[in-house]
Amino acid sequence: AQSVTQLDSQVPVFEEAPVELRCNYSSSVSVYLFWYVQYPNQGLQLLLKYLSGSTLVKGINGFEAEFNKSQTSFHLRKPSVHISDTAEYFCAVSAETSGSRLTFGEGTQLTVNP
């Protein structure tokens, strides 16, 4: 079975500052990794995903994440955040052997202040 830990439940930052949202996972088999964003009163939408290949993955809205197999991490970063980035962010993992099933972390609320 897989598990995901998002190390920060809330991350407050000022506008134009860099941000890192941390995600660690555990799995006994190879995994696929995802970051989703949820704006208030909406469903989730995909920010980026890692399936294979380059460990640095670029996504929408200027976000990127780096897969680190030795540290079992998939941290999300953005060099300069905007007020509109305020949302909840979810890290998720899917094992190669588990079909399409996703296991989600508990989420990180990113609040960007002016």
Next chain:
Amino acid sequence: DAEITQSPRHKITETGRQVTLACHQTWNHNNMFWYRQDLGHGLRLIHYSYGVHDTNKGEVSDGYSVSRSNTEDLPLTLESAASSQTSVYFCASSESNLHEQYFGPGTRLTVT
């Protein structure tokens, strides 16, 4: 444009009543999923389906059932609603395990 819809968006029901939440997707995806979202728990998988007449239990399936009679729909039924089932429910679909899941807008269910 293809989409995934859920209805109703909000529902209040009483303990013990049967409730069905609808999920409809026009992506023609074989894989469909139901999650519940609760504060401090993220999203937890309730049931999922990999195709017509295929259904499987997720990690929190007790008290819930699904059926898949066609590709487009995966209704979620609460046989006898309990206050512990007050939550926001999300439906999702995907083409395969290499592809992202597309999420519906959610249904907020309150059981009184």
